[in-house]
Amino acid sequence: MAIHHKVLIIGSGPAGLTAAIYTARAGLLPLVIEGEPSSTSDQPGGQLMLTTEVENFPGFPEGIMGPELMTRCREQAARFGAQFITEKVTRVDFSSRPFRAWIRDTEYSADSVIVSTGAQSLMLGLPEEPRLIGHGLSTCATCDGFFFRGQEIAVVGGGDSALEEAQFLTKFASKVHLIVRRDALRASKIMQDRALANEKISIIWNSTVSKIHGDDKVAGIELTDTQTGATSELGVTGIFIAIGHRPNTDLFKGVLNMEDSGYLITKPGSTYTNIEGVFACGDVQDHTYRQAITAAGSGCMAAIDSERWLEHQHS
Secondary structure, three states, X not given: OOEEEEEEEEOOOHHHHHHHHHHHHOOOOOEEEOOOOOOOOOOOOHHHHHOOEEOOOOOOOOOEEHHHHHHHHHHHHHHOOOEEEOOOOOEEEOOOOOEEEEEXXXXXXXXXXXXXXXXXXXXXXXXXXHHHEOOOEEOOHHHHHHHHOOOEEEEEOOOHHHHHHHHHHOOOOOEEEEEOOOOOOOOOHHHHHHHHHOOOEEEEOOEEEEEEEOOOOOOEEEEEEOOOOOEEEEOOOEEEEXXXXXXXXXXXXXXXXXXXXXXXXXXXXOOEOXXXXXXXXXXXXXXXXXXXXXXXXXXXXXXXXXXXXXXXXXX
């Protein structure tokens, strides 16, 4: 026998928790399946659990630690009646209503579903990354660039997003080294021209980052030449990894419409997916802004869309 709820929210970053606050305040008693702590992809609290200080979220003039912000959002949702399960959804069935989701053998059903499983930044796979993320290692220039004022830093990647990050970071850093694994850039011509014309950007070709130095914060990196195998040291205090993002949508393949890149498709100006009663919000459907505040905003939209859709079903 399935455990039934009016609203099921899958994922608990800024989008999922904001959706939980709004649906809970509307008296819908949402169930939030928030992910599992051991997961690097859809962990409880999302990507903000991997950041240190957040200075660009409105209402916190002194800044706030990412995990604390998410904890406070979770407590706010719980105060209004949201329920939480710290597990990972293993299977869904949205082919008929009520919609169904499973955590292993336990079945849950819901009249409406909000998907907010987020996206994860692709990493280099180095053992130092988990320890140094948020301590000089970042995946978001607009989030963390300010902390590197007057410093020498590195950006890894050769696509549009990497060059965009490098360009943005020159507003703060004294020097930005762009680490490119090939002898050419993948970015668009206009982005290449801007990077090559910027005297603060230095491009290091045919190189990969093979080691990140530092115990509690980044203290330099080791580079390996992809052609000769020779290693060299680069003295930087920060490293930004910009080799792409991957939305956490494996669970919904063949169920919800998605782009070739895996991002869920929502109807313009709304959070509606291709299935009536299933909504998507946050980084799982946003590959443009990827900010905590925009994720929270779309979580609010999903909650209101869900509430109005449910009202219409019973009118």
